[in-house]
Amino acid sequence: MEQIWAPWRMQYIRMEKPEGCILCDKPGEKKDTDNFILYRGKKNFVMLNTFPYNPGHLLIIPYRHVPGLDDLTKEEAAEHAEIIKKCIRILKNAFNPTGFNIGVNMGRVAGAGIADHVHSHIVPRWQGDTNFMPVVGCARVIPEAVADTYERLKDKF
Ligand SMILES: [Zn+2]
Numbered sequence: 001m002e003q004i005w006a007p008w009r010m011q012y013i014r015m016e017k018p019e020g021c022i023l024c025d026k027p028g029e030k031k032d033t034d035n036f037i038l039y040r041g042k043k044n045f046v047m048l049n050t051f052p053y054n055p056g057h058l059l060i061i062p063y064r065h066v067p068g069l070d071d072l073t074k075e076e077a078a079e080h081a082e083i084i085k086k087c088i089r090i091l092k093n094a095f096n097p098t099g100f101n102i103g104v105n106m107g108r109v110a111g112a113g114i115a116d117h118v119h120s121h122i123v124p125r126w127q128g129d130t131n132f133m134p135v136v137g138c139a140r141v142i143p144e145a146v147a148d149t150y151e152r153l154k155d156k157f
Helices: 009-014 022-028 074-095 129-136 142-156
Strands: 037-040 044-048 058-062 099-103 120-125
Touching (some): 044 074, 058 074, 074 099, 074 120, 074 142
Antiparallel strands (some): 058 120, 099 120
């Protein structure tokens, strides 16, 4: 697999991280458009990654603050998996990707940015996408690109 070149993520890596847990705070704020929350299930919600590896990079997040997939109840895990399927279908229709990276980074050593609140990543992939994002990839453009992705996806859920 080719590595995705995502230089704007340096801004995320360098920036001050807020106190507490943003994955707990965001759904409580009731500002779903500002927070790029696309869908709320009973046990999990879907949010766009503000620092995406690719357009359409989604996060599937249980409301409950637990570190591992193995901490999810049967009900939470079942809905989590159902929502991943739903997201794949929606991304296929909206963006026509030719592949996906889907996964969970558990623990900082494994690369988790928010290590103590488990979440799944879905990153749509296209042939040649490793060369595509630098074209739109200056840090200033990314928030607009994420807002645009939100507009394109929010009615599909
Ligand atoms: Zn949390």
